[in-house]
Amino acid sequence: MATISTAQKAKPATPNLPVPLADPAPARHPHAVLDRAARAALARLTGGVSPHSIVAAWQDWSLHLARSPGRQLELAERAQANAGKLGAFAMSEALAREAEAPFAPKAYDHRFTHPGWEQPPFSLWKQGFLAVQDWWHAATDDMPGLAKGDADRARFQMRQWLDIVSPSNFPLTNPEIIQETVAAGGRNLVQGAAHFTEDWLHTLLQTREKPPEGYRVGEDLACTPGRVVFRNPWFELIQYDPRTEAVHPEPVLFVPAWIMKYYVLDLSPGNSMVRYLLDQGFTVFMISWRNPGAEHADWSLEDYRRNGIMAALDAIGEIVPDTKVHANGYCLGGTLLAIAAATMARDGDDRLASITLMAAQVDFAEAGELLRFVDDSQVAFIEDFMWDQGYLDRPQMTRTFASIRAEDLIYSRAVNRYFLGREDLPTDLGVWNGDTTRMPARMHSEYLRGLFLENRLTAGRFAVEGQVIALKDISVPLFVVGTETDHIAPWQSVYKTRLFTDCDLTFVLTSRGHNGGILSEPGHPNRHYRIGHREAGALYTDPETWLARHDPVEGSWWPELSDWLAGLSGEPGPPPVPGRALGAAPGTYVHQT
Known part of the structure; x- marks a missing residue:
C-alpha cells in the first residue's frame, strides 16, 4: 500500500458544520407516494421533460414582452425588414437576377448544403425558414427582468419547433430527396421505410443493434492489451x-x-x-x-x-x-x-x-446549453422519473444530448436514413457514442442538485464525510x-x-x-x-x-x-x-x- 502521511490520519481539531450533499427530505404524508407515482407516469409520457418548466419559461417571456412596447415595436420592425429582404430576394429569383441570399444557416447546420437549395422555389423556402428562425432568435433575446434561464429555454424550445417544420424534413420541399427519388425510381423511399421500421422496433423493444463488422469491443475497439x-x-x-x-x-x-x-x-x-x-x-x-x-x-x-x-x-x-x-x-x-483530490488535500x-x-x-454557473434542461421543476421531474425505474436510462440521456444539435443529430440523420435510404456510415466514435450506460x-439526483443546480463545489458548500472541501487546497x-x-x-x-x-x-x-x-x-x-x-x-x-x-x-x-x-x-x-x-x-x- 502506498505510504500515507500522518496528516491524512489526523482529524481536524476545529469542528466543521456538516453540509450534506443532498438535504434530508422532510417527513411526508403517505399520499405523497401517490403524487410521485402520478408525476412519474407523466414523466414517462413526456420523456422526462417537465411541462411546468416549459409553461413557466413562456409565461415569463410573454409577460415581460407584453409590458415592453418598445421591444414589441423593435420586433415588428424586424419582421417588416425580414419580409422586405425576403420579398426582394423572391423578386430577384423571379427575374432570374443574381442576388445575395439575405439569410444564412448556422455553421453547424448542414441541412441546406445540397446545390438544389440554391434554385427556386427551394431557395425561397429555405430563405423563408431562415427568416422566421432569425426573427424568433431575436424575439427570445434577453429583456430587462426576464430570467436568463427562461430566455434561453424559450429560444431553445422555439428552435426545436422550427426544426420540426423545416422544409428540409419533407420529401416535396427537399430538392435532394426529390432528385434521389427520381434517380432511384423510389427505391430510396422503400429502403427508408425499412430503416424506419427497424429503428422503431429497436426503440419499442429497447434493444441494441450489434456493432458492425470491424467495430467490435475488445477486438477492434478497446483492444489495447x-x-x-x-x-x-x-x-x-x-x-x-x-x-x-x-x-x-x-x-x-x-x-x-x-x-x-x-x-x-x-x-x-x-x-x-x-x-x-x-x-x-x-x-x-x-x-x-x-x-x-x-x-x-x-x-x-x-x-x-x-x-x-x-x-x-x-x-x-x-x-x-x-x-x-x-x-x-x-x-x-x-x-x-x-472532488476526490480536494478531499485528499484536506486530509493530507x-x-x-x-x-x-x-x-x-x-463550476457550473456557465455550464452551457445543458442549463436549458435544469431548473428545480425539471430536476424534481427527473427525480420522480428515476424513482419509478431506479435509474436514468440510455434513451433519456441520448435525447437530451441529441436535441442540443437537433439539426444534425436528429433531422439530418432522419432525412438521410428514412427519405434518402442511406445506411449510417459506422465510425469508431459513433459506435462508442451509441454504447451508452x-x-x-x-447519484444523478445528487449531481444535478448539488453540483449542476446549486453549484456547491465552488460555493464552499460541498461536504465530503461531513466536512466542506475546497479546491484551493489542491497543491x-x-x-x-x-x-x-x-x-x-x-x-x-x-x-x-x-x-x-x-x-x-x-x-x-x-x-x-x-x-x-x-x-x-x-x-x-x-x-x-x-x-x-x-x-x-x-x-x-x-x-x-x-x-x-x-x-x-x-x-x-x-x-x-x-x-x-x-x-x-x-x-x-x-x-x-x-x-x-x-x-x-x-x-x-x-x-x-
Whole structure:
C-alpha cells in the first residue's frame, strides 16, 4: 500500500458544520407516494421533460414582452425588414437576377448544403425558414427582468419547433430527396421505410443493434492489451501491458465518466490515448465503470468517489507501492476527480503526483446549453422519473444530448436514413457514442442538485464525510483541457478551474468539441491548440484575455501532455510487475448492456 502521511490520519481539531450533499427530505404524508407515482407516469409520457418548466419559461417571456412596447415595436420592425429582404430576394429569383441570399444557416447546420437549395422555389423556402428562425432568435433575446434561464429555454424550445417544420424534413420541399427519388425510381423511399421500421422496433423493444463488422469491443475497439487487476461492484481496474522497455515510475490513472463506456480513451489503435501514453513510457491504469441497474438505485456520488477513485488508488498502491500517481479525469470523471483530490488535500493524503482534467467542469454557473434542461421543476421531474425505474436510462440521456444539435443529430440523420435510404456510415466514435450506460437515481439526483443546480463545489458548500472541501487546497500541478466548440462543458466554464485553484496550472484549449477535441492524436488533420501556464499563486486572467494572448499551434496537444507528465516523473526504469490478472482487458463490465 502506498505510504500515507500522518496528516491524512489526523482529524481536524476545529469542528466543521456538516453540509450534506443532498438535504434530508422532510417527513411526508403517505399520499405523497401517490403524487410521485402520478408525476412519474407523466414523466414517462413526456420523456422526462417537465411541462411546468416549459409553461413557466413562456409565461415569463410573454409577460415581460407584453409590458415592453418598445421591444414589441423593435420586433415588428424586424419582421417588416425580414419580409422586405425576403420579398426582394423572391423578386430577384423571379427575374432570374443574381442576388445575395439575405439569410444564412448556422455553421453547424448542414441541412441546406445540397446545390438544389440554391434554385427556386427551394431557395425561397429555405430563405423563408431562415427568416422566421432569425426573427424568433431575436424575439427570445434577453429583456430587462426576464430570467436568463427562461430566455434561453424559450429560444431553445422555439428552435426545436422550427426544426420540426423545416422544409428540409419533407420529401416535396427537399430538392435532394426529390432528385434521389427520381434517380432511384423510389427505391430510396422503400429502403427508408425499412430503416424506419427497424429503428422503431429497436426503440419499442429497447434493444441494441450489434456493432458492425470491424467495430467490435475488445477486438477492434478497446483492444489495447492488458489485464483486469481489481474488481468491485462499482468498477474494474485495467492495467495495460507496457509497450516500452523502460517506463516512468509514476503510473497514470484514467477516471472516465460513467455516463459512457471508458473506451473513448482507448478507441481504435490509431487514436487511443491509452496506447499513446504507453508508447511514451508510462504505466497506464483505467477505471471501467459498471453499468448499473435498478438494484443500484441508492448508489451515491460519494460511493463513486470512495469505492471508485479511492479504491483504485488503493489497488494501484498494492501494485506500485510507495509511488505517486498521475490522475486523469474526463468529463464527469474529471469533476469527481477534482472532488476526490480536494478531499485528499484536506486530509493530507499525498498520493497524487499531478491531476489532468479533460473537458471537466468544477463550476457550473456557465455550464452551457445543458442549463436549458435544469431548473428545480425539471430536476424534481427527473427525480420522480428515476424513482419509478431506479435509474436514468440510455434513451433519456441520448435525447437530451441529441436535441442540443437537433439539426444534425436528429433531422439530418432522419432525412438521410428514412427519405434518402442511406445506411449510417459506422465510425469508431459513433459506435462508442451509441454504447451508452445508465445513471443510478441517487447519484444523478445528487449531481444535478448539488453540483449542476446549486453549484456547491465552488460555493464552499460541498461536504465530503461531513466536512466542506475546497479546491484551493489542491497543491499538485494541474493540466486542464477545454475544447473550442464544446456544448456539454463549454471551454469558458472549464477554464474557471483557474479561478478556484491556486496551484501550478497549465491550460490547453484545443479545436473541435467535447469528444473530438480530446481525440486529437498526432497526425490528425486540421487540429490546433493553444497552451498557457500559470505559476502557483499568480493573478487571475479572464478567459477572453487569455485567448487573445495565446496564439494557436498547429497539431496535436497530446505531446504537450506527455512532456508535462514526463517533467513531473522520475527517470524511466523497468516496468512494474503487473497485478494478479482477474481476466484480460477490456474486462467484463464494458460489455454490460
